[in-house]
Amino acid sequence: MAQRLTRKERQAHTRERLMHSAAEVAARRGIERASLDEVAEHAGFTKGAVYANFAGKEDLFLAMLDAHFAARLEELDRILSTEADPDQQAREAAEGFMRALATEPEWDRLFFEFAVYAARNEQFRVQLVERYRALRGRIADLLERRAQQLGIEPVIPPHEIAAMTFAMTNGVALERLLEPEAVPDGLYPEMVATFFAGLRTRAGAA
Numbered sequence: 001m002a003q004r005l006t007r008k009e010r011q012a013h014t015r016e017r018l019m020h021s022a023a024e025v026a027a028r029r030g031i032e033r034a035s036l037d038e039v040a041e042h043a044g045f046t047k048g049a050v051y052a053n054f055a056g057k058e059d060l061f062l063a064m065l066d067a068h069f070a071a072r073l074e075e076l077d078r079i080l081s082t083e084a085d086p087d088q089q090a091r092e093a094a095e096g097f098m099r100a101l102a103t104e105p106e107w108d109r110l111f112f113e114f115a116v117y118a119a120r121n122e123q124f125r126v127q128l129v130e131r132y133r134a135l136r137g138r139i140a141d142l143l144e145r146r147a148q149q150l151g152i153e154p155v156i157p158p159h160e161i162a163a164m165t166f167a168m169t170n171g172v173a174l175e176r177l178l179e180p181e182a183v184p185d186g187l188y189p190e191m192v193a194t195f196f197a198g199l200r201t202r203a204g205a206a
Contacts, residue, residue: 015053017043019064027106031061031117058124062131065114068107069135072100076139080146089146090196094189097169101176102185108173136162155202168192 005013021043026034036057040047054060079093101108118125140162147154154161168191176183 011053014045014049015063016067018045018050018053018060019067022060022064023104023106023110026061026113027109031057031113032120036060058121058127061114062124062127065128065131069131072097073135073138077142080142086146086150086200087193087197090193091189094192095185097172098185098188101173108177111170111173112177136166139165152200152203154199156199161199164195165192168195 018039022034022039025039025042029038034057036047036050039057039060040050043049050060054063075096076093079089079096082089084092114128118128137159140158143161144154144158147158156164168188172183172188172191
């Protein structure tokens with residue numbers, strides 16, 4: 001006999017389905033054109049289920065972004081917590097990003113949808129930037145911790161290194177979105193491994 005879900009578990013399941021539906025609808029139609037009616041229907045619920053879990057459309061999309069960022073950060077934390085070789089860690093982190101693009105193809109389109117929508121909506125932009133900076137700050141902390149473990153004194157501040165990796169990641173996502181055949185799966189891992197190898201070389205020289 002299947003175990004019945006608790007009320008909290010049912011709510012978490014409903015939220016997850018709604019966020020997944022919102023990602024698919026927004027990637028296909030754009031955030032501005034995506035309606036809560038369509039999101040709810042696509043998930044198999046009424047619009048009332050959306051308002052029972054989220055304050056509105058923007059709250060739904062920001063919650064979806066929070067969940068996505070948290071998952072990527074958890075994976076990066078796991079990778080950097082191992083004793084693996086730094087080059088291997090860099091490649092593994094980059095390969096994880098490429099797997100995410102392959103398994104969640106709507107996310108690269110959706111990220112740029114967020115950026116376009118934020119450019120036209122100041123309140124949403126502020127909330128998006130707040131989350132973006134928080135994620136970048138957490139990644140900078142992880143990089144600083146790993147550098148200390150390796151006994152490396154970074155020649156570039158960790159928060160700037162985090163910003164550089166964001167720029168590389170976003171650039172690869174854009175190139176893959178526009179011209180996927182020009183971005184083979186191994187390109188980004190090689191880029192990241194080369195970047196961090198260069199940083200270690202500069203730190204050693206310094």
